[in-house]
Amino acid sequence: MASYELKELIEWDARIRDKAAQFGLDCFDQEFEICDHAGMLGYMAYSGMPSHYPHWSYGKAYEKLKTLYDHGVTGLPYEMVINANPAIAYLMRDNTLLLQVLTIAHVYGHNDFFKNNYTFRTTKPALTVELFKAHALRLRRYVEDPSIGIDKVERLLDAAHALAYQCRRNLAIRKLDRREQETRLIEQAQPRHDPFRQLHPRLVPPEPDLNRVPLEPDEDLLLFIRDHNPRLADWEKDVLTILDQEAKYFLPMIETKIMNEGWASYWHKRVLEALALDQGLSLEFIVRHNQVLRPIPGQINPYRLGFKVWEDIYRRHTEPTPEEVRKYGAPTKSGIEKLFEAREVERDTSFLRRYLTEELMRELGLFEFEANGEDLVVSRVSDEEGWRAVKETLIKNQGSGSIPVVKVEDADFGQSRTLYLKHYHDGRDLQLEYAEKTLAYVFRLWERECVLETVLQGRRSILCYNDRGFSMRALK
């Protein structure tokens, strides 16, 4: 049996909410659900959603989590919050009182972040639970439909899962529809005003090809295929829509992992410190807090990195060292103002770029590594000449930066309805085996030849998948 009563939790919660409100956190309504470890594993496997469509990959995730948990490799998270209004958080029943208190404070941090960070503006939190439930119902109906069935649905899901995150990265930027794109192209093709037109021949911009599909390279692979493969059945189009919607719901979390976890950790610390815990609880608090924020050598602990940056922002705006004043100028905003500003307008990449300082990088001992044959070798450390490059690499690997950018360039390549995809190479090659298999999935959805242009070991290469299978060649 748990070492506390529910009544106690409710009392603690009231005190935590008071403190959080005093600090200025602004949250959705909050619901807590107490669950056991099996329930927690279930929620984890299904991204925290009370209702979710079925797919074997969630069974795989569950098995894996369970194996790791059973063998004591990893513990379970103390909590899990989903971005919804009201926000739903799951608390592990077997945790100690202190852990529950810490977790509740942590949850309010996430809750505030979901409500106020601009990245989440597109997620419609009030509808989250219903949306996922509706998706689950629709998919289950397709599974039960005798003319469709589980095998077809799963085949489609396998392929669509592979591409779901090949979508627009910054959802705050509106996607232009075709007419707007046309207008823009035509405007771009207008001759510019040229004060020296007397002196040199006029530059005539090439005429835009308005029949091209897509007009501009399109990053939303699933949606593009949905709209341009006429052979897809209605239910197939619906499934692609569902997956695209869900990916776009989760994308903001991927894009703000470090900020979000850091923010929640920062506030659980401030709130618990303000609660004046008795000695026993505060000792346990220090232990748990340090556990969450421990450095993981050879990796990045997002809780720690985020927390350190938030703490650093606050410190630099409350009591900057003379050196920092010289380097960054005197703070124009109070620490707390700056914190709330950053939590509203940043995402991980911009957050790190703006607020991760050279000094902090050195304190954290951040370094860059590369594969050299079989070994991972340190290529740069955060010293005077290296820190900028290390920071660049760190930023490149954050959030959707770890997903290669692949766009549809042409849906009628060679006038044969071949789908021409291009990987926007930024120095990082694709993993070839995965690229081949994923291209096969694209083929499954497009149902005609698919081509992927990429760069492999410095050479422009073409990967091709058609009904004869996979082939590849290097371009000159």
Add this chain to the structure above:
Amino acid sequence: MRLPESIFREYRFSEAERSDRAAGDRARHRRKIRESIRENIADIIAEESIIGKDRDRIIKVPLRGIKEFRFVYGPNAPGVAEGQGDVRPGQVIGKVAREGGKEAGKAGDQPGVDYYETDVTLDELVEIMFEDLELPELERKALRQVETARTVKRKGYRHVGIRARLDKRRTARQRVMRRLASRGAAATPAASAEERRFPFHEDDLRYRHVVADTREESNAVVICIMDTSGSMDMMKRYLARSFFFLLYQFISVRYHNVELVFIAHHTEAREVSEEEFFHKGESGGTFISSGYAKALEIISQRYHPSLWNVYAFHCSDGDNFDSDNEAALSAGQELAELCNLFGYGEIKPLGSRYYESSMLHIFRQLEAENFHAVLIERKEDIWPAFKSFLSKERVAE
């Protein structure tokens, strides 16, 4: 400003019990694993780690086909990590994770890096293997079953029997009954001392009756014969071992009682332990007939074909002394007549068949339906060879 009141939903055991929401997806995943194993069974069987393990032992099986593929970056993508202050450029911090080293994160978070091994018990694997065999006619064949008197069972009482089964209690009771019944007749005053004694009579005796309980049993013996002459190197032995292993697994699924006999031969044959069989090399030439003769001897001493299903398999590299070929052939013929299945596997790691002599063409003269000779050149050949071997089985009437 205050935050709105939060809602707490208490833990309810009944709900937790009901909510095994992942069950269906886990079952689908499990099935996918099985399919994947089945598709790659030939490779998996050939893995060294599987051969010679206990049945309920859990083994790791490398898997293909249940990875979730996405576009991911390859090995030339640099990463950033936190160090402990003493990291220098050029320092080696670890190995490149080959598939499955790193953890796959939440949806889309760390796509691609995937675990690729799964645990199955050998039992499960064997089951999948036999699904793959798809030899329906094999399943239908009756096994050679023997009735064995395993236990004895009491079944009532009899007037006759052997002394050892005399039931004293019942006998005494019979006597008492008889005495009570004879009271009126014995009431004469001149009853002698003899009569007053009222001894046991033969009719009083009761014997426990037992019947033998017969039960159908199926016994099988797998006779593994291997050439341990100098020319059999480690690779050849490993191939042989894989084959014997499969055979044993297969047979132990089908029979209650399976025994293994190991015969090692060069120019002479000996019965040896399993350990010795697989690990000890000897030297010298080869008389295949010596191995067969030993097998025949063991069968006649311990495994009579009317009680035992005999499976014999012989692995050799075919480098027999020419003078022995005749004898080997006739001994082989004899063996094939006694066995359910008798096989010869010629193990010639790639290439070597061009310069070493072979027994395959000699055994072609062997006239028996249940004899099968296979050529094994690589470990990938083992499974197909095994399959074709089994398809020859003959079941004794």
